Amino acid sequence: MAQIQWFPGHMAKARKQVQEKIKQVDLVLEVVDARTPESSRNPMLDELVADKPRIMVLNKQDLADPALTAAWVQYYQDQGFAAIAIDAQHAKRLQQIPQLATKLMAEKIARKKARGIRNPMIKAMCIGIPNVGKSTVLNRLVRRNIAVTGNKPGVTKNQQWLKASDNFQLLDTPGILWPKFASQTIGMRLAFTGAIADAVFQEDMVGLYGLASFMAHYPAALKKAYHVTDDDLNEAPHDLLVKLTKSQGFAEAYDRMAERLIFDARQGKLGRFTLEKPGETDADAE
Ligand SMILES: Nc1nc2c(ncn2[C@@H]2O[C@H](COP(=O)(O)OP(=O)(O)OP(=O)(O)O)[C@@H](O)[C@H]2O)c(=O)[nH]1
Ligand SMILES: [Mg+2]
Missing domain, CATH: 3.40.50.300 (P-loop containing nucleotide triphosphate hydrolases)
Incomplete structure (x- = not known):
């Protein structure tokens, strides 16, 4: 990256x-x-x-x-x-x-x-x-x-x-990024919230990162927005993305489901969220 x-x-x-x-x-x-x-x-x-x-x-x-x-x-x-x-x-x-x-x-x-x-x-x-x-x-x-x-x-x-x-x-002043992120997680957070142009990252990677974060920290938001069940929350994030892609009517277009999740999160449709805690290292987050 x-x-x-x-x-x-x-x-x-x-x-x-x-x-x-x-x-x-x-x-x-x-x-x-x-x-x-x-x-x-x-x-x-x-x-x-x-x-x-x-x-x-x-x-x-x-x-x-x-x-x-x-x-x-x-x-x-x-x-x-x-x-x-x-x-x-x-x-x-x-x-x-x-x-x-x-x-x-x-x-x-x-x-x-x-x-x-x-x-x-x-x-x-x-x-x-x-x-x-x-x-x-x-x-x-x-x-x-x-x-x-x-x-x-x-x-x-x-x-x-x-x-x-x-x-x-x-x-x-114009926004300034820096040439190299210390970790992949930083890049994912910035892509998910829209600080980096969408074209820079693959949507399915960013969407998957977001989905995993919501599964871990804001499961109720997923239940409400996409009718995710408790059983679904025990799945691996990738498997849940596949499932949601189908249930939301995107057939096998995972990138479109990823795009939807990113869009909904940015619009506030998944409720209020914060992707990092003070004192937490990126390794903890991953
Ligand atoms: N929900 C919400 N949206 C905000 C807030 N502040 C700014 N925005 C929105 O965020 C977007 C970016 O705002 P800008 O003020 O253009 O951001 P900027 O930091 O000047 O961006 P660059 O000039 O590209 O570096 C706009 O769509 C704003 O309406 C806020 O406090 N809450
Ligand atoms: Mg500006």
Whole structure:
């Protein structure tokens, strides 16, 4: 899988742009998908962001498992980050972001005021992998739909400054992936939630990964959506995929059943789910 080219030229360019702009900003909003918080963190960004103050924004919490979202917020706070879970499609709680930013910048703001700057500007850069909702978060913060958004990776093509208020400015950036995932599971999680273009992975592999996860952690969702029985849940994931393919009317087109499962999960039709737990290794997950 590492051979597949999902790190096209525009991502290398986006990375370079972040590197250039990082010096101009006071803090960083790192947006992750609450369904895959750790897998949706780009390890390259740690290096780029270095010691800039950072707010971890766990977005799409409306789609994620609430108990696990709370556990993840705690996990990041324990690591010394400011962290907040939000649903950027609704403005609720979003104002906590400028509040947190002001708190993190308190010393710097005080220094600027002491130098006679009456209303110091806070500049924040929004970073993260594709499709986690960076542009949607920024549109909410500026209360206008300026940044283009869309439910596929790679919507934002260029950096763009947006003004949230007289003293809060935000930089939208294109989503950046990294050239090689540490494990296959990370790739599967990102494909299942739509952070990587669908064309990069085989649907049946991604669907099978999703099915196995739901069998292990959210069996009730499968029972409700596809009338899966307790006996079915004892089958190997592959056998259940074959069975579902038939029962859902796709005959032997396993890829179409896989596609359906991925689609339903992304739409929220299988309920709220989170694909990883704090402290769990990929080996545990596999
Ligand atoms: N359910 C749900 N959907 C969201 C949320 N935030 C964003 N979305 C949707 O997720 C999709 C991606 O949002 P964008 O804001 O375009 O994502 P992005 O991170 O800017 O993506 P790139 O520009 O491709 O890197 C869009 O269809 C949004 O409507 C959220 O909190 N909940
Ligand atoms: Mg965007």
